[in-house]
Amino acid sequence: MLRARSEPGWTALLPLGESLRAAHLVAGKGGQPPRLIWTWQGAWGEDEELCAATLSALRRAHPTQTRRVWLLERAHYQIVPTEAPPELPAAEWRDALRWQLKGQIEFAAEDAALDLLRIPVDPAQRRQTPLLAVLAPKARLRPWVEACEQARLPLAAIDIPETALRNVCGRLEPAGRAQALLSFGSGQGALVVTQDGELLMYRQIELSAETLVHDDDARREAALDRAALEVQRTLDSFERSFSHLSLGRVLVAPGPGMAALVAHLGGLVATKVEVLDLATVLDLTAEPGLQGAEGARWLLALGAALRED
Structure with missing residues (x-):
């Protein structure tokens, strides 16, 4: 049985207004910078059939298996600065913060995907670990995840613009x-x-x-x-x-x-x-x-x- 060829690196999918942009990068070799392999752009919008057709077109243009990350648009998530709950192990922070942040988000906390970004602090200071809580309603994420799966473009991650810019700035x-x-x-x-x-x-x-x-x-x-x-x-x-x-x-x-x-x-x-x-x-x-x-x-x-x- 033939297996689909796998391509190293990451493919990012960015919906932006009336277009969907995709870019694929692979790691550089021998100390060289990461290398752009291809970019692709198609129509996007609120019409589900249009979006499905665009994802199918992307699949036809670049059918190889790869890790894919979906980038959220600004209106589809919230970032809330907070601190790690005292006296709790890191494995329990998410559950504790989900309810602490309930009154600070515009959607139901129990239906929110939640990720935490740690902010480095001065090691000379003793204080709770500062965090950025990134939350998005699962009901908003689910259609994109399912649409990508139906187009045989499964997602390996979901990201936000702030961390995308961080990846560039940090280099x-x-x-x-x-x-x-x-x-x-x-x-x-x-x-x-x-x-x-x-x-x-x-x-x-x-x-x-x-x-x-x-x-x-x-x-x-x-x-x-x-x-x-x-x-x-x-x-x-x-x-x-x-x-x-x-x-x-x-x-x-x-x-x-x-x-x-x-x-x-x-x-x-x-x-x-x-x-x-x-x-x-x-x-x-x-x-x-x-x-x-x-x-x-x-x-x-x-x-x-x-x-x-």
Whole structure:
């Protein structure tokens, strides 16, 4: 009996508005960066038949077996900062926090998928382990999982944009220092701060990328000011919460209006601000067109496919 050929690495599936994007990465060899093998894009939306047809088309285009990760859209999950329950082993944190967080989420706690991200702390301080609780209603997840299974594209993991950006940011950190990454590639802003590849902080910026290139000078400047303010607030919070760490730089993913944002930020924050060069993170030989602004639109899918577990 013939078995389907298995392909190493991860394939990330990112639904974003009216399109579904998929990207497949494999680990680099001999110290080389991870390598992009292929990208694929199809129509997406609320119509179940359209989505099923798109998943089937993806299966036909790339039929080999691989590990796949589905990336949630922003409206489909919540992140709640919390702390580990005192005097409980880590294996019991989920069950305890599910009920503690019940009043802080917009859906039923008993029907929520729950994952916990540990935030590193100063080892000199004795305190409860800070956590980020990521919750999503199973009723929302189930249709996507079943649709992928029906298309013979079974999922091995479900992820969120913040951890996808963490995967990118963590690979470019200056030695011994933290780093921030700002992206508007998904249409709205997202900012993460990492240290040693771990997510320390995040901020969702409710500002559309289009406003940063608006024809009206006043609206464009107001958008730049607001984006800069959100970044500054995050950096100030970082200094208060992680006084034992230093921030090496802020990276900004390329794209329309990002050069102006880099210049704007450079005049307002003390930390060095630079444009992200995706070619320093990934081998993009298979898709050279992703080395510029187009790469920013694929950043979340690429980051999700950088999973190592």
